[in-house]
Amino acid sequence: MSDSRTARNEPSLEAAIASDGARSRQTDVPAISDDTRLAVEIRGLVAAGDMALARDRFAGIVSAHQRRAVRIAYQYLRDAAEADEAVQDAFVKAFLHISSYREAWPFEVWFTRILINGCLDRHKARARRERWFVPSEEASGLDQARYAAVIAPDQNPEARLLARERRTRLAKAIGHLDGRQRLVFTLCHYGDRTPREVSAITGLNESTVRVHLFRAARKLRGLLGGTS
C-alpha cells in the first residue's frame, strides 16, 4: 500500500483523541471495569510518586491485555517481530502517559487506540521502506516456521500444507481490504471490540464502522469463496 493511499484510508486517530472529551460527554458512559479502576489507581500512584507500586500494578494490566494486544498487532502487521515491538511500545507509552488517561472510556479502549496508532505508524514506515527496498520474505518465513513447529508437529505433511495455504489465502485476502476496512475488521473481529468501541478507538462514526465491517466481511467472503 502506498503512503498516499495509506494516508487517505487510515482514519485520523489524533483527531479522535482530541475530540475524545466532547464525544464522551455526548454518549452514555459504560460502567467502570476492573482494568479501568486499576488504571485510575495507577494514575494516582504515579501522581503521588509511588512508581514502584505503580509498576507493580501495571504488571497486572499488562498480563490482562497482552494476548489480545498481540493478536490485534499481529493480524494488522502480519509480522511477529514488529507486532512484538508494537505491543511493547504501546504498553510503555500507556504507562508513560497514564496521567492523561480519563475514565470516560474503558482502559482497554484507550490502550487499543495507542496500540493501533503505533501499528499505523509502523505500517506507513513499512510501506515507505518497501518503496525503496525489495521486501524480505525472511520474517514471514520465520513466523511460518514457528507456527508449524508449535501448531502442527504431529500433522501429516499434506494437512500442514493445506493449513499453510489456507493461512496464506486468508492473509492475502485481508491484505486486499482497504485501510479502514482492515482496521475496523481487525478491531471488531480479532480484537473482540463492538462497533461502538471501535468507533471510540478510531474516531469514526459508529454507522461508518458498521458499513466498513460489512464491506470487509463481504469482500473476504468473495475472495475466500464463502467458506473459511
Next chain:
Amino acid sequence: MIGRARHLHDDRLFSCYVAEQSGEHVDSPAAEHLEACAGCRARLSDLARFMDGLRTDAETESDAIFTPEELRAQQQHILRRIEHLGQPARVLSFPARLVRRHLTRVGARIAPRWAAAAAAAGLVIGVGVGILVNFNAPYRAEGPAPSVMAVARPSRAEAPIIAVSGPGTAADDDAFLSEIEAVLRGPHNQELLLFDALTPRESEILAGLR
C-alpha cells in the same frame, strides 16, 4: 428488505450477526423474519460459520506464534523498560568535554589547516608517483620485463611472447598463433586437439571478412 416473499438483504443479515456477537438485541422485524424464514436462518448460520472460522484461524495462528513463554518474556521486557523510564540516560562526558576544550582553544581554523596540508601532501605524492611511472615505463617495455617472461617460458615460446608484448601487428598475431599450433602438435598435447578443431583459424576469419 423484509417480507414473506423476500429475504433479508446481506447487510441486514450481517447486522443481525454483529448484534448477536456484541450482545445487542437484533431489531425486531429482522428477528421476526429470521424466525419465520428457514432460508435466512441458514444464510445467517453460514455467515456465522464463515466469520467464526476466520476468527479461529487467526487466533490459532497468533497464539501459536506468541506462546505463553513468549508473552512472559515480553511482559518482563515491558516492565524492565518501564523501570528505566524515570532514570536519565548515562552519557560518557569525556570525549565531548575534550572536543569542546580543543575547539574553544584552537578554534575552527584547525580543520581548514589540516585540510590544506592533506591536499598539498596528496598533490606532491601524486606528482611524484606520476613522474616515477613515466620514467620507468619505457625501461620496463624494452628491458628486463621481456627477459623475465622469456626465462619463465620454454625457449620455443621466447620470440613470439616478446613480440606480443609490443604493439600488435598482423605478423605478430600470426607468429603467436603459429606458436600455439606448434605447441598443440607436441607429443603431450594430443588431448587438446579436439578443442583446437573447434577453434576457428585466423585465416578463415579473415577470408570470411573479405
